[in-house]
Amino acid sequence: MKRLYRFSIRLIIVIVGLWVAGFLNFTRPWILPESVAAGVCSGNPIGVYRLLAHGADINARMPGWSFDGLSLFQYFDNTGCQKPFADPALGQILFSHGADVHQETGSGYTLLMLAVGEGSETNVEFLLAKGVDPNRQTQTGETALMVAVRFANMAIVENLLKHGADPNLQNQKSETALMMAAGYGSTATVISLLKHGADPGLRDKKEQTAADHAKVEWRRDAMALLENLPAQE
Template sequence: MDFEYMSAAAYGEYVTIDEHLAKVKFRSGTDIQEPNPHEIINMQDSYGLTMLMEAARNNSYETVEYLLKHGADVHLRDRNGCTALHYACSEASVKIIQLIVDSGADVNAQDGEGKTPLHYANEHNRNDVERILITHNANLQIRDNKNNYPLSWLNSFK
């Protein structure tokens, strides 16, 4: 993946992404073989990270919004099985999480350790995020690979 795209996503420079995509669209009528803009938006680096994951992880609302409007896939996973929502639930603003959830993200997606976004929200003491996920039907009964429920207080009932 082009480092410029990932760097722009990580630093919230959605205008830079837009400029690069405009150049690709302009050249698409030539013999130059380049991925189309939709493919670029969803490209993954060697770790499986996408621009959406980077933007969510770095709490860049405008970039997340831009990427979603231009076809970013909320269901893509990195090498560890994490989606953009997993990343967002650790650190991102409630607005970003709401935007990703409203774009169709699976609130019950499990990563390679069996953790859902609700596990991540709980691990980072994100009560506001837990409420959003539960409102969107997050399953409180999904246990991770270590047999832990997503909400730590439920573990006392094992």
């Protein structure tokens, strides 16, 4: 029993030692990152804190980086910015220094859209609780709800609708979330949108309704559902 205990302790020490060595080798916290975005992407809370302590702007844009180099976008991005050594301290440092959850990229892309696209129900809930507007639109008219509909993530769709997402907003093609849901054939999403006031009579720039979108993509269930709706007075 004592041997097993000693072995376990040694194994823990080795694992912790390897993690610390990896962290120090990868992030090099004694060297200031070139930017807050770079520090966030490498998961370097020490470097990020030092930069901010030296007066770096937490909400500054960095040309050449994805999402305009906005540090909070880098923190939420788990695809292009994987943060191998990220921990909760990194988020705490960003928010304690005034990172703005309402900021957008130059194209109007929001943190909420990013969280929705990554399917992170936790981050979506966090941002909605912070008062982020679910109805913000990009330059092309995209909304967070439209992003959620494409992925047919019902939990996120329902949460957005619960927090006031408007299902009748239209993009630059005059398409609505309902049209997209019909085209993708997600009857569960179609039903949810209809329950929250989606208008099946709206038309896009091609004069197509949601039912037409289902018909074009040959989504039989969605087409039958929309074509058999009671006539609106």
